[in-house]
Amino acid sequence: MIKKSLICLSLLASFQCAAGSKLLGTAAVNHIEGSAGGGLTPWAVLSGYATDSEWGAATFMSSASVDDYALNAMGFALNYHDKLELSYAKLNFSIDAGLPDIDMDVFGAKYHAFGDVVYGDMPQISIGIQHKKVKDFTVPAAVGASDDAGTDLYISAAKAWLDGPFNRTFVVNLNARMSKANQIGLLGFGSAQDNGYKVSLEAAVALFVTRNLVIGTEYKQKKGHLAGLKEDDWHDVFVAYLVNKSLSITAAYIDLGDIAGASEQRGYYLSLQGAF
Amino acid sequence: MTIFKPKFLLFCLALALSGCQSKPQSLLYDALGADDGVKLIVEDFINEVLYDKRIAHQFNSTDLDNFHDKLVEQICQVSGGPCVYSGKEMKALHQDLNIDQRQFNAVVEALIKAMQNNNVDVATQNRLLNLLAPMHQDIITK
Numbered sequence: 001m002i003k004k005s006l007i008c009l010s011l012l013a014s015f016q017c018a019a020g021s022k023l024l025g026t027a028a029v030n031h032i033e034g035s036a037g038g039g040l041t042p043w044a045v046l047s048g049y050a051t052d053s054e055w056g057a058a059t060f061m062s063s064a065s066v067d068d069y070a071l072n073a074m075g076f077a078l079n080y081h082d083k084l085e086l087s088y089a090k091l092n093f094s095i096d097a098g099l100p101d102i103d104m105d106v107f108g109a110k111y112h113a114f115g116d117v118v119y120g121d122m123p124q125i126s127i128g129i130q131h132k133k134v135k136d137f138t139v140p141a142a143v144g145a146s147d148d149a150g151t152d153l154y155i156s157a158a159k160a161w162l163d164g165p166f167n168r169t170f171v172v173n174l175n176a177r178m179s180k181a182n183q184i185g186l187l188g189f190g191s192a193q194d195n196g197y198k199v200s201l202e203a204a205v206a207l208f209v210t211r212n213l214v215i216g217t218e219y220k221q222k223k224g225h226l227a228g229l230k231e232d233d234w235h236d237v238f239v240a241y242l243v244n245k246s247l248s249i250t251a252a253y254i255d256l257g258d259i260a261g262a263s264e265q266r267g268y269y270l271s272l273q274g275a276f
Numbered sequence: 277m278t279i280f281k282p283k284f285l286l287f288c289l290a291l292a293l294s295g296c297q298s299k300p301q302s303l304l305y306d307a308l309g310a311d312d313g314v315k316l317i318v319e320d321f322i323n324e325v326l327y328d329k330r331i332a333h334q335f336n337s338t339d340l341d342n343f344h345d346k347l348v349e350q351i352c353q354v355s356g357g358p359c360v361y362s363g364k365e366m367k368a369l370h371q372d373l374n375i376d377q378r379q380f381n382a383v384v385e386a387l388i389k390a391m392q393n394n395n396v397d398v399a400t401q402n403r404l405l406n407l408l409a410p411m412h413q414d415i416i417t418k
Contacts, residue, residue, distance in 0.1 A: 021330065021378035023385070051377040052418075082377070119412040163406035167399030210398050211388070 019245035019276045020049030020056045022082065024211055025169075026117055026160075029240055029250050029273050030060035033106045033130060033184070034075040034089030038218045039064075039252045039269050040234050041202040043173040044126040044158035045117050046085040046110060047077035048275050049245050055080060058275035066256055066267035068096045071186075075106070085110040093186045095139075095260075102186050103135040110156075117171070123159035130154075132185040143260060144226050145188025146195055152179040154202075168207050171216075175202035182224040183231060183259060191225040198223040214240040232257020236269065248273045304407075305357035307400040314357070318347045320393045324386035331382045334373055354407045367414040376418040 028045050031037030036047035039062070048056025056079035064071040075089030087108040094101045108130045115122035133149040134140055140148060154177040164170025178197045180189040190196075200223050206216030217237045224231030238252035252269040259265050308314050322344060326332050335343070352359035363369070384405065391401045 021381045021385075023381055051381060053376050053378050119409060161406075162409055163402040167402050169402060208398075 020054045020079075021051045022049040022056070022245075023118060024245055025208060025214060025242055027056070027058065027079075027245070027275055029248055029271060030058055030062070030075070030077060030087075030089075032062055032064070032071065032073040032089065032091065033108065033132075034060075034073075034077055034087035035085060035108045035110050035128060035130075036077065037173075038204045038206070038216060039236050039238055039250060039254070039271060040218050040220050041173070041175060041204055042108075042110065042128060042154065042156060043175075043204060044112070044124045044156035046079045046082055046112055046126070047087065048079035048085075050079040050082050052081050052083070054082075056082075056276060058273055060271060060273040062250075062269065062271035064254055064267065064269040066254065066259075066265035068262040069256075069259060069265060070094045070096075077108075083112050085112075091186070099139055100136055102139055104185055105133050105135070106185075107131045115157075117158045117160050118162065123157040126156045126158075128152075128154045128156060132181065132189075134185060134188055137188065140182070140186075140188030143182075143187055143229055144191045145182055146191050147180070147189040150180045150185055150189030152177055152181060152185075154178070164207070166207075168209060170208075171204075171206040173202075173204040173206075176200075177202060179223075180225065182226050182229075183222070187224070187226060187229075187260060189225075191227060193227050194225040198225075212242045214238075214242065216240075229260055230258045232259075238269075246274060246276055248275070301403075303357075304355035304400065304403050305352060308351070308355055308396060308404065309394070310357065311352070313394065313396075314348050314351050314355070317387075317390050317394050317396070318344055318351065320390035321347070321387050324389050325383065328382050328386060331379050331386075334375070334379065351404070355404060365414075366411050370415045371417055374418050375416055377416060380412060380416050 027049050028036040028043050031042050035042040036045050037043040047058040050056030059076040062073045072092045073089050077085050077087035079085050089106040091104040110126050110128040113125045115124040117124040130152040137148040154175050156175045158173040160171045162169050177200050180197055182188055200221040202220045204218040206214050208214050220234040222231050222233050234256050236252040236254045240250040242248045250271040254269045256265040346363035349359045350361045353361045
């Protein structure tokens with residue numbers, strides 16, 4: 001399957017002429033839950049290179065490997081007139097300890113409410129919704145989660161400075177999220193003791209070293225609901241190479257902290273994205 | 277202990293931002309190659325524009341020599357060179373052309389390509405793009 005996807009992506013790379021008219025990089029890459037973003041967080045920009053008179057789309061494949069777990073994700077996003085993004089991601093979380101894998105579907109929608117990430121003084125503001133469902137509830141139930149599905153809501157603001165520090169284009173994204181998820185939903189939603197929505201913050205900064213090479217870092221605050229199972233904030237430091245509008249490769253060092261009792265989960269992340 | 281605490285991020289940000297004020301910059305006009313440089317960039321830009329199906333038709337009835345000269349003047353002026361733009365206001369020039377985001381970005385891409393063809397470094401490209409980007413509000417009419 002990986003081989004097939006690579007062929008597919010290299011085909012996309014050669015069809016760059018079919019790409020939409022957003023400026024290179026302003027479609028971001030796809031975060032693990034499907035929507036346009038960095039690696040761990042969604043950003044206010046929409047996936048795919050559509051402007052206000054075009055359609056766009058993106059597909060991605062990502063893999064994260066930390067000390068005791070692996071997380072694989074694949075999915076796609078559609079962009080209508082740079083106004084509405086619909087996304088789907090399929091996550092597979094595997095546990096070294098021999099427990100069954102956890103599969104999760106994430107259906108997302110993101111609405112570009114106002115502003116533009118590049119032009120004008122206002123940041124680009126988008127609101128997003130993610131419906132997540134865990135397929136096999138065995139492990140989440142065992143750790144005390146009360147639901148196998150949940151819905152996150154977030155508001156996102158992104159602003160680029162074309163001539164930022166070092167005369168490089170600089171992007172900042174901030175999110176506020178309402179969620180009942182435990183470990184983004186991989187360990188289910190809520191718990192018997194603690195079943196309310198919690199607000200958490202996410203931030204990302206990125207710097208375009210060249211038009212094609214982007215470095216950055218992300219921070220994702222996390223608030224779980226499971227008693228006795230500590231949940232840490234997530235961090236990453238990434239490098240993305242945008243071959244062109246159709247193909248990008250992202251590599252990151254990720255720090256996911258404690259997950260389900262296993263401490264200091266750190267490792268690497270690799271993502272391929274095809275877009276137009 | 278994890279090394280990527282929020283404090284660390286703030287430190288990175290502060291470090292990055294402090295870079296802005298570190299040294300006085302050369303005149304953008306000189307960085308673009310002064311008179312010769314700007315003329316070459318504008319020539320390439322017009323070629324790129326005429327090659328781009330998204331926008332070429334907008335220039336069907338344009339006097340290209342005049343367009344070239346006026347654009348050279350304008351880039352010379354905004355970049356601090358010894359010129360005064362003698363053309364019409366941006367808004368008056370574009371108001372009947374029905375220009376959308378797609379076409380505006382096509383022009384930005386043509387300018388980036390023209391600068392790349394002339395080996396203008398990314399920092400200089402960004403300085404010029406940043407000065408021209410606010411024209412967005414006068415040019416997009418759709």
